[in-house]
Amino acid sequence: MKKFALVMIVAVLALSMTFAQGAPEAAKDSFELVMLVKSMGNGFFDACYNGAKEAMGTLGNVTVEYMGPAQATAEGQIEIIEGLISSGVDGIAISANDADALIPVCKKAMDAGIKVISFDSGINAGGRIVDLIPSNTTLIGQQQVQLASELIGNKGEIAVLSASAQATNQNAWIDAMKAEMPNHPDMTLVEVVYGDDAPDKSYRETNALLQKYPNLKCIVCPTTVGLLACSQAVKDSGAKVEVTGLGLPSEMKGYILDGTCKQMALWNPIDLGYTATYILEALLSGKATGADNTSFECGRMGTVNVENNGIAVMGTPFVFKAENIEKYAAIF
Numbered sequence: 001m002k003k004f005a006l007v008m009i010v011a012v013l014a015l016s017m018t019f020a021q022g023a024p025e026a027a028k029d030s031f032e033l034v035m036l037v038k039s040m041g042n043g044f045f046d047a048c049y050n051g052a053k054e055a056m057g058t059l060g061n062v063t064v065e066y067m068g069p070a071q072a073t074a075e076g077q078i079e080i081i082e083g084l085i086s087s088g089v090d091g092i093a094i095s096a097n098d099a100d101a102l103i104p105v106c107k108k109a110m111d112a113g114i115k116v117i118s119f120d121s122g123i124n125a126g127g128r129i130v131d132l133i134p135s136n137t138t139l140i141g142q143q144q145v146q147l148a149s150e151l152i153g154n155k156g157e158i159a160v161l162s163a164s165a166q167a168t169n170q171n172a173w174i175d176a177m178k179a180e181m182p183n184h185p186d187m188t189l190v191e192v193v194y195g196d197d198a199p200d201k202s203y204r205e206t207n208a209l210l211q212k213y214p215n216l217k218c219i220v221c222p223t224t225v226g227l228l229a230c231s232q233a234v235k236d237s238g239a240k241v242e243v244t245g246l247g248l249p250s251e252m253k254g255y256i257l258d259g260t261c262k263q264m265a266l267w268n269p270i271d272l273g274y275t276a277t278y279i280l281e282a283l284l285s286g287k288a289t290g291a292d293n294t295s296f297e298c299g300r301m302g303t304v305n306v307e308n309n310g311i312a313v314m315g316t317p318f319v320f321k322a323e324n325i326e327k328y329a330a331i332f
């Protein structure tokens with residue numbers, strides 16, 4: 001009897017403690033996600049969102065909203081994340097405008113129970129669980145220089161027109177390009193300029209390069225927005241300068257076919273957005289943790305491994321030329 005009373009007291013105490021703390025939340029069976037991109041109006045990110053929508057259909061338990069600031073700035077993204085913390089969402093996949101400036105607000109979001117990952121353009125460790133990058137950084141940098149080298153007979157001046165000066169992804173690729181330059185001793189990288197992923201600024205920066213470097217042989221643009229604007233500027237100027245970089249086939253088809261940009265590279269942005277969505281869902285449903293040396297099962301993309309510091313890497317970039325551009329332009 002004494003034992004029964006003791007059990008009862010413990011049970012009542014446990015119950016009252018549960019009520020004092022609020023009843024434990026039932027596990028959720030559907031999740032609200034946000035794809036937060038560098039800026040709106042960028043066809044590359046629109047294609048990433050198409051991949052997120054595809055994942056929404058196949059997963060069946062997530063909704064993904066598409067958001068981004070008007071200009072590619074960290075401040076604009078911070079403001080949006082503050083709003084999402086107040087309104088409450090389950091997960092955010094962000095292509096970051098700055099690797100460090102976004103850490104505090106993303107930490108705050110994670111403290112509030114939101115799962116945060118970066119994709120495309122990363123946030124440094126501490127500000128996200130996983131950073132999904134489209135391909136090996138060194139490989140992308142090497143390939144950018146090699147594409148230019150093939151166009152100019154491995155000789156002469158080249159310049160880089162990048163996105164914003166703080167963009168994590170472009171800065172990492174440019175470092176890899178600089179590391180590749182000694183393998184091309186007759187090529188010189190004269191300057192890196194920034195178009196901020198804004199078409200008008202990218203166009204102006206291209207014209208400034210053409211004016212400043214009369215012997216320029218090639219402009220390399222590791223940004224889809226930059227490459228499109230640069231191709232237009234070079235074509236409008238009539239300059240005999242080659243153009244290459246990372247381009248969206250649907251946007252670049254005309255310039256590939258008319259020879260302004262004879263070759264360029266990119267990965268599939270639809271796959272990138274699809275995979276980011278699968279990763280967030282797996283983190284939220286508890287299927288995966290995102291810890292180093294673990295992996296995610298990402299539907300038709302198969303297994304994506306997490307390497308050191310939460311970095312997960314996808315495939316190899318494709319190269320697009322006149323002979324294959326039409327096929328890809330119809331897809332992304």
Ligand code: RAM
Pocket residue numbers: 038042044045095120121163169197222223224225246247
């Ligand atoms: C632009 C953006 C994006 C980058 C592509 C290649 O659309 O800067 O972050 O991955 O180019």
